[in-house]
Amino acid sequence: MIEVENLVKKFEDITAVDNISFDVKEGEIFAFLGPNGAGKTTTIKMLTTLLVPTSGKIKINGFSAETKKEEVRHSFGIVFQDESLDEELTAYENMEFHAVLYGIKKELRKRRIEELLKLVELWERKDDLVKHFSGGMKRRLEIARGLVHHPRVLFLDEPTLGLDPQTRNFLWEYIKKLNKKENMTVFLTTHYMEEADKIADKIAIIDKGKIVIIGTSKEIKKKTNSDSLEKAFLKLTGKPIREESATSLDHMRLRKRFFGSRR
Amino acid sequence: MNSPVYIMWLRQIKRYWRSKPRIIGSLAQPLLFLVALGFGFGPIFEKAGGGNYLEFLAPGIIAMTVLSSSLFNGIEIIWDRQFGFLKETLVSPVPRYKIILGRILGGATVATIQGIIVLLISLIIGFKPTSIFMIPLAIFFMFLISIFFAGVGTSIASKLEDMQGFQLIVNFIFMPLFFLSGALFPLSDLPSLLNQVVKLNPLTYGVDGLRLSLTNISHLNLISDFFVLFICSIIVVFIGAYLFSKTEV
Numbered sequence: 001m002i003e004v005e006n007l008v009k010k011f012e013d014i015t016a017v018d019n020i021s022f023d024v025k026e027g028e029i030f031a032f033l034g035p036n037g038a039g040k041t042t043t044i045k046m047l048t049t050l051l052v053p054t055s056g057k058i059k060i061n062g063f064s065a066e067t068k069k070e071e072v073r074h075s076f077g078i079v080f081q082d083e084s085l086d087e088e089l090t091a092y093e094n095m096e097f098h099a100v101l102y103g104i105k106k107e108l109r110k111r112r113i114e115e116l117l118k119l120v121e122l123w124e125r126k127d128d129l130v131k132h133f134s135g136g137m138k139r140r141l142e143i144a145r146g147l148v149h150h151p152r153v154l155f156l157d158e159p160t161l162g163l164d165p166q167t168r169n170f171l172w173e174y175i176k177k178l179n180k181k182e183n184m185t186v187f188l189t190t191h192y193m194e195e196a197d198k199i200a201d202k203i204a205i206i207d208k209g210k211i212v213i214i215g216t217s218k219e220i221k222k223k224t225n226s227d228s229l230e231k232a233f234l235k236l237t238g239k240p241i242r243e244e245s246a247t248s249l250d251h252m253r254l255r256k257r258f259f260g261s262r263r
Numbered sequence: 264m265n266s267p268v269y270i271m272w273l274r275q276i277k278r279y280w281r282s283k284p285r286i287i288g289s290l291a292q293p294l295l296f297l298v299a300l301g302f303g304f305g306p307i308f309e310k311a312g313g314g315n316y317l318e319f320l321a322p323g324i325i326a327m328t329v330l331s332s333s334l335f336n337g338i339e340i341i342w343d344r345q346f347g348f349l350k351e352t353l354v355s356p357v358p359r360y361k362i363i364l365g366r367i368l369g370g371a372t373v374a375t376i377q378g379i380i381v382l383l384i385s386l387i388i389g390f391k392p393t394s395i396f397m398i399p400l401a402i403f404f405m406f407l408i409s410i411f412f413a414g415v416g417t418s419i420a421s422k423l424e425d426m427q428g429f430q431l432i433v434n435f436i437f438m439p440l441f442f443l444s445g446a447l448f449p450l451s452d453l454p455s456l457l458n459q460v461v462k463l464n465p466l467t468y469g470v471d472g473l474r475l476s477l478t479n480i481s482h483l484n485l486i487s488d489f490f491v492l493f494i495c496s497i498i499v500v501f502i503g504a505y506l507f508s509k510t511e512v
Contacts, residue, residue, distance in 0.1 A: 045512065050353055050511060050512045051511055051512075052511070071356075080350055084351045086274065086278075088278045088281055088282070089274065098355070100266070100267060100269075101270065101352065101355035102355060102356060
């Protein structure tokens with residue numbers, strides 16, 4: 001379902017993703033782990049056509065991300081690491097906007113939005129502006145939105161960051177169910193090793209742009225001679241803390257936090 | 264309706280409608296200009312044989328409102344980039360040019376509404392258009408001005424990541440565009456260098472078209488006003504679409 005071959009992404013002076021290759025089979029839950037700045041988000045951005053790779057090949061659902069962008073974009077849904085909702089719109093409007101962009105006809109649109117909003121338990125709040133939502137509610141809405149067009153692949157970039165255990169639990173249960181029922185492929189990144197351990201069929205660990213190991217949780221633990229995935233992760237990637245360069249985006253967010261939304 | 268261009272447009276209208284402080288705030292400046300300049304310069308203008316200055320000024324201030332609203336509208340792209348929503352549109356299977364077209368149309372509609380509000384305000388404080396039947400033509404010219412400058416603002420925003428940079432650039436071009444457009448003074452008998460500069464400014468044609476339709480005073484002519492703005496708008500929409508298509512997040 002996802003085929004990646006010799007993928008490279010260079011920014012001016014650094015190689016963010018350094019010649020990685022892997023395959024994710026249909027219906028698989030694939031966890032992509034790594035310390036901060038390892039290249040996870042850059043990889044997801046390339047897989048989702050937001051960034052053009054420096055070199056290498058990507059195929060999603062059989063379509064090349066280079067030449068068949070539109071088909072690729074129809075094939076996946078994504079929940080981004082940071083917020084991507086329009087806070088000045090209501091929950092329903094956010095869903096509707098998405099559905100129209102994906103060309104879903106009105107009748108089907110109505111049905112699916114209702115169904116999904118009920119599933120993530122936001123139907124009662126559908127006409128509230130998103131800016132009044134809590135972090136967990138926004139996350140749930142983003143997941144519902146990512147599923148409106150029934151994607152074959154769902155990308156989740158640290159979907160449980162900053163959520164309480166209840167919401168985390170709810171999300172994973174739901175994603176597992178979808179994966180089983182619809183045979184939907186799931187590609188996720190997370191910093192919570194227990195979560196990856198519990199949910200993923202296959203795990204890849206990336207560090208400094210290279211994949212250091214790939215396999216099932218069991219295989220990885222065995223190879224590294226560790227009794228938990230976290231220990232294996234630390235063995236493979238070392239203990240020093242990583243720095244991630246701050247972008248102008250982070251500065252903006254900081255400002256937003258200080259001054260509140262200025263819109 | 265089921266078109267991405269329409270939903271992009273609708274989103275901007277909704278956002279505009281929901282931010283009442285923004286609507287009111289953006290009307291303070293034109294009102295001040297109308298009152299202070301209109302009544303302040305009025306007597307002198309009349310003595311010099313120019314007629315009623317408010318009649319002359321109102322179309323210029325409407326153009327100013329439309330100019331600033333449409334130009335600054337580009338900042339919404341930067342907002343969307345900063346707060347993540349841009350990604351949502353960029354991963355969708357909609358061609359980039361449709362996204363940008365929806366945005367420009369949305370921004371232009373908002374700017375035109377602002378222009379209409381200022382027209383209403385100027386009516387209240389004493390501006391008298393020659394004929395109410397020409398008002399639709401005036402609104403059409405507001406829309407043309409809006410399309411062009413929304414395209415300019417959007418093009419600039421496509422290349423920038425931070426708001427301060429955008430505000431700096433847009434403020435930098437806003438002043439000369441406004442002052443060198445004939446919004447405040449008649450174009451007849453200008454020094455020749457100034458005259459040439461003014462004729463290079465697309466807003467000049469918008470102001471002239473507006474003034475012609477509202478007060479029947481004109482220094483150029485309707486056909487050239489229309490064509491200059493129309494052609495400039497088409498070009499700038501293409502440029503905007505091109506620049507936006509190169510956007511990465």
